[in-house]
Amino acid sequence: MVRITRILIVLLVSCFLVGGLANAKGPKKGLTYKMTTVGKHDDEVLGVFVNWDNSKVATCSLDETIKIWSIPLKKELLTLRGHLGPVNNISFSGNDKWLASGSTDMTVRVWDVESGKQLEVLKGHTDQVIGVYFSQDDSCTFIASTSFDKTVKLWDTRLGSEVKTLRGHTEPTNNVAYSYDAKYLASCSDDKTIKIWSTDLHTKEPIMTLRGHNSPVLTCLFSFDSKVLASSDMEGYIKIWEMPSGKLLRTIKAHDELVQDVSFAEDNKTIVSASLDKKCKLWDITTGNNLMAFDAKVEIWSVDLISDASVIVLGCADGTVRFLIKK
């Protein structure tokens, strides 16, 4: 009887342990990646953006250039020069024809992706430009930008005109994102908040302010179905918000250092994050589970991935652009 009881206890404990491990936040086995360096900027890589059809990735750097790379060929296609300072961020237009960039030289510039020709120089910010995001709708008319001047500005690229300035953040604004349904803009700031704005040209007040981060919010990004917003901060936390309600769904202590960048996979529930703690991680935002953790052994400023997460692109502090390729 005692033996049976012991066996039962051992079985119960085993079941508990196995079940517990399955629900743990640590990386699951089976999802492995191999890292390859595809090229190098002359200085730290600050931004990475994969285009809509997953064929190209653009990177920008402290070296004042933008580079466009072929994802299938794993090689550099173009180097774009024109900015008069470090290029802080980049974004492809929804139709993949144009690229927007924002720089310390206080300008937003628009480039032709095929030829690399500079098409527009948009001047109006009164301090360095930190974030840019091209509208992802069919028209691809608008670019949103953020700056150390604490504003979010909206530009009509066809006319080369500044059409709206959004004020409300009390500290420098760090990054900005369009929702894919083209209804909303999200901006995040050193003031520890995220503000949601209407893309309607007449409304200048924020629709809502999302509070919950305890340190400057470095980035924010909508999922492809526009139903979720992810944000990351200086202390390594990622927060997941339900949209358009603004309800906080989940907080993940993702990294030991600041998380400058996150990105969504096409399933709208997997996100990738990268950090100065040298790790790149995949997360299931519905459970908070860590699906993969990769030690790149170099500080990572920026990250993006192709839609099915089979290739992850890293922009690193040593100037390298690296691909993590799913085995």
Add this chain to the structure above:
Amino acid sequence: MKNIKRMTVAFMLVFTIGIFMQGVSYAQLIQTVVALTGNVFDGISKAPVTATIKITDENGKRVNQTRSNAIENGSYYVTSLRPGNTYFVNITKEDYFDEKFKITVANTDKYEEISRDFLIKPKAKGAKIPLPVPPFELNKSKLRYGAEDLLEGIQSTLVNNPDVKFEIICYPDNDKDVKMNQKLTDERCEALKEYLMANGVESLRFKTQGSATTDPLKPPPTAKMAKGKRYIGTSYIVVTDF
């Protein structure tokens, strides 16, 4: 005969309208009016400013006038601008430089208003006006490619305010070598001096001063951050007299 006359007149009329409409956009034809809105801030403190804003056309004719309101974060709103036209925004305020900004209104009837913020520079003895974007590359003293774009604003302010005397002060990019820093910043001052002299600013109006140590008002960053991390020593125009 009467009909032929009528047809000739109608044809002439259509022909004349056709010629008139060439190069005239729909927006101009229906006389669309666009408003300009934004805020005016102090170029050093970034505090909102109440200032007079006069809009003139390319021929110097006054189009409209308004005031920014410091209580409402320096906001202003001025209308009567026509799509496709270029205007000058003249901003004046006591103890500030007279400033003139060029704007071109997009040739479309799509927008009722466009946006633009302005920074104006204080005109007070000792006012230390920073060059917003460094015209030098890291550890270099030659004006960088494209520096004329970055210096256009301060150059035009100094040309439009010829009574102002000033000093150019340049700071280095780090505190590693005092001797090298002095050499670097003296050379940077010289490069700025030559640029201003070549662009309409008399050399008698200003002196230069290079610094061997970094800017105490804007020291090199120590915190880990991606944006704004490249530090290039600040250059200032310091008002000494007017």
